[in-house]
Each structure stands twice: as C-alpha cells, then as structure tokens.
Amino acid sequence: MVGPIVLRTPLSADDVRGLKAGDVVSISGVIVTGRDKVHAYLVEKMPGRDELPVDLAGAILYHCGPVMKETDGVFTAVAAGPTTSMRMEMYEPRVISGFGIRGIMGKGGMGSHTLQALRENGGVYFNAVGGAAVYLADRIARVIGVWKLEEFGPAEALWILEVKDFPAVVTMDSHGNDMHREIEQRSLGRFRELLGK
Secondary structure (H helix, E strand, C coil), X not given: CCCCEEEXXXXXXXXXHCCCCCCEEEEEEEXXXXXXXXXXXXXXXXXXXXXXXXXXXXXXXXXXXXXXXXXXXXXXXXXXXXXXXXXXXXXXXXXXXXXXXXEEEEECCCCHHHHHHHHHHCCEEEECCCCCHHHHHCCEEEEEEEECHHHHCCCXXXXXXXXXXXXEEEEECXXXXXXXXXXXXXXXXXXXXXXXX
C-alpha cells in the first residue's frame, strides 16, 4: 500500500498542481487557523503583510476553533478538530486570491465559488477528520503564536501552529474536481433508483 503524500508548508504552485481529489496527505510545517471572524476581518480590512503576524502566501488556512490550555504563558492544544467549512464560502474566494493561500482545510467541503478560486489561484481543499479533535491536537507540535485573541476570543482567533504528520484528504483540487459534489450526485442518483424500485 502506498503511503500518504508528504507535504511541507508553505505550499508551492507545483505542490498544489500535483495534487488531485482523493489524495491522502500528511502535512508538516506551519498552518494557521481561521473561522468566521478572521475571514470577515481579512475581507473587510484587507490588511497588508506587515499587519499580519504571519505570511499567508502558500499557507494552509484551517477552519478550526481549537481548545487551548495555557500554562505559564505557554499554550498547548487540547482539541483541534475541523469546523464546517461552508460557513466561510462567502469570504473564501477573496481570502484565497487576496492573500495567496494555497490550502484550505476543514470539513464538509465548500461551494462552487471556492472551487473556482482554487482553480484560478492554484489551491486545494483538504478534508480533515471530523470527530478526531484530540488525535489531531496531538499532531500539533507547538503553538507558535496567536493573533486577535482578546478581540475575537480563543475559538475565533488566528492561531499559528506547527504541525507534524497532520493527516487529511484532498477533496477539492486545483483542476476543478470536487469529491463532495460527486458523492452528493451519486448518492442522489442511488436514492432515486431506490425510490423507483
């Protein structure tokens, strides 16, 4: 059996164009979290690179509100499972194109606008395993920093994380393939067959 494709961040255009829907990957390097408030801020304020705590070019943006424990000023992740990505659909194309993000990660996939942005800008959507928040937190080697913690709160802040061997599956690729839509269409077809019998 072939193992997962090993990826290191930041992702390059070649890294992304070489991936296809269905590929299992193992991610190491720095990723950032971002949910609704981070997305809204990025789109509405369009901060410059010097205003951000990390360069987002080639980054993976993880739809996650991690549970953190602080001990003597040092944060460690207790749980870091994915949140539903579709909530960010209204923002994601502008975030991808505006900041050079190459990877979006969450659960459940996203819509046609994000798929188009991934295609145009050279990006992929990684589906992380839902229901495995503690296991995924164990893949976080270090919490590097946090941005907007006081303003947004711990679940909505942008966390900068160093991960090692973080597992995910490419479900939307830069070539326009979308496993979520394909499975939905196949399921609907099967459902109609069953109703007809």
